[in-house]
Structure formats: C-alpha cells, structure tokens
Amino acid sequence: MNAQDSFLLSYIKYGENDAVLHCFSEEDGYQTYFLKGIYSKKNKKKALLLPLNKLNFSVNPGRGNGIQSVSRLELVKSNDIYNDIKSTTVIFFISDFLNQVLRNENKNLNVFFRIEEFIEELSHQNYQAHLIFLVIILKIQGVAPLINQGNFLDPETGTFSQNTTHPLFTEEISMIWKNILITENPYQIKIHSSFRKDFLDSLLVYYHYHVTDFKIPASLEVIQQIFE
Structure with missing residues (x-):
C-alpha cells in the first residue's frame, strides 16, 4: 500500500457509488485511481472531490496493468478559495487545463510545487494568477518562448521578432x-484588466502550436464571462 499526496484534476462518477479520479501526484505524476463507495449515502468524503484539492491517498496497486484503487482518502489542507466565485471559476479552468496538458507527465516535483504555489496566490485573491501560471507550465515543459530583442512574439516559432506575425500578439x-x-x-x-482577455487568448494560441493535441478547455467560456 502506497500513501501519497495528489492534486485532484478531474473525476467521473462510475456506476451508482464509485468514481474514477484523475490526479497529479507528488511521487508518480499523472495518475488515474478508482475510488469505491464515495457516492454512497453514508460517505461524507464526497465533499472532498473538488478540483485541485490536495488529497492524501492510500493506494492499492492494480492487478497487472489494471487501475490502482484508493483505500483511504484524506484532505491535506482545507482552503477557503472554494467560497469565492472568482477563485472557484479559475480553479475549474486550471484543473480542466492541467488534466489535459499533464496526461503524459511522470513524476515532476517542479510541476507539483508550482501547482501549490498557484493555489496559494489564488487564496490571496490574485485573480490573474492563472495567466502567470500557464506561462510557468510552458517553461517547465521546455516549450516557452525564447527571449531575444524582438518586440512581437511569433507563437508558431516561439521567438520574438521585429514584425508582427499574428493579430493577437x-x-x-x-x-x-x-x-x-x-x-x-x-x-x-x-x-x-483591458489586456487580460487578449492575453488569455494568446496563451491558448501558443498552447495550440506547442502542446500536442491541445484542445480549448470547455470551461473557457465561463472564465471569460466572470472576468468581463
């Protein structure tokens, strides 16, 4: 049995009482877990299933190549950000984003602790933290733009040039x-505030060019509405 801390990225109800969790763990990176009985009437821990909640799991290894199952689930640290509609909107967007871009990420303590840092910023009502965080993730994954003397970022080449190459940039x-x-x-x-929407749009364009099979998160429309 293996106990470790993980950030919950997404979850899907499975059958009547069970769930499949997608998480980014401190020790193993992106993982999928089976959680039995979380939706049963007597189980009060379903309230812990909030995006980017930091949870501690005791995990039983799956048979063969089967999915690992969770035998114990505890909250590592409670957070007030879920009581703030703007913070909650940002959290849902980023968890949606990370669930996509971290799917092939193995153990990466830099990513893990940067998620923690981002949540801390958001807890202090830094409502633009997600914009910064998405650039930080690009740096960690080695696909961030290269710095040079140009004034216009070319999203396709990831370099700055003297002339504009994309209307958003x-x-x-x-x-x-x-x-x-x-x-x-x-x-x-x-x-x-007048630049935040265009900057977020520019992030999505850049991710499209540099992250394989990237798709626009479904929660984008919600975050755009809340910050209009």
Whole structure:
C-alpha cells in the first residue's frame, strides 16, 4: 500500500457509488485511481472531490496493468478559495487545463510545487494568477518562448521578432509575455484588466502550436464571462 499526496484534476462518477479520479501526484505524476463507495449515502468524503484539492491517498496497486484503487482518502489542507466565485471559476479552468496538458507527465516535483504555489496566490485573491501560471507550465515543459530583442512574439516559432506575425500578439501582449518570462517573481506582475482577455487568448494560441493535441478547455467560456 502506497500513501501519497495528489492534486485532484478531474473525476467521473462510475456506476451508482464509485468514481474514477484523475490526479497529479507528488511521487508518480499523472495518475488515474478508482475510488469505491464515495457516492454512497453514508460517505461524507464526497465533499472532498473538488478540483485541485490536495488529497492524501492510500493506494492499492492494480492487478497487472489494471487501475490502482484508493483505500483511504484524506484532505491535506482545507482552503477557503472554494467560497469565492472568482477563485472557484479559475480553479475549474486550471484543473480542466492541467488534466489535459499533464496526461503524459511522470513524476515532476517542479510541476507539483508550482501547482501549490498557484493555489496559494489564488487564496490571496490574485485573480490573474492563472495567466502567470500557464506561462510557468510552458517553461517547465521546455516549450516557452525564447527571449531575444524582438518586440512581437511569433507563437508558431516561439521567438520574438521585429514584425508582427499574428493579430493577437500585439506589442503590448508580447511585452506581457516577455515580462513574465524574465521576471524572478512573475506573480507580482500586474496585467491591466483591458489586456487580460487578449492575453488569455494568446496563451491558448501558443498552447495550440506547442502542446500536442491541445484542445480549448470547455470551461473557457465561463472564465471569460466572470472576468468581463
């Protein structure tokens, strides 16, 4: 039996009482677990199934190549962010995002602790933290833009050029990218509200070019509405 901390990325109800969980664990990276009886009437722990909740699992290995099953589930740390509609919207969006882009990620403590850092920023009502965090993930995965003297980011090549190559990547948006990439503590950067939608759109374009089979998260429309 193996106990470890994991961030819950998504879950699907299976049958009447069970669930399949997709998580990013500290020790094993992206994992899928089977959780029996979580939806039974007497089980109070179904309230723990919140996106990006940090949970501690005791896991029984699956037979052969079968799915691992959870024998014990505990909350590592309670968080007030789920009581804030803006924070909750951001959490759902990022968990949706990570569930897609981390599917092939093995153990990566940098990713794990950066998720923790992002949640901490959000708990202090940094409502632009998701914009910064998505650039940080690109850096960790080695596909972030390369810094040079240009003023316009070319999303296809991942380099800055002297001339614009994409209508979304204006000089203002490109400079936000550059500042996040070169600043030691990028969460301190303030992105003006008038640029946040276009910057998020530019992130999605960049991910499309550099992350295989990337699809727009279903929760995008909700996050755009809440921050209009």
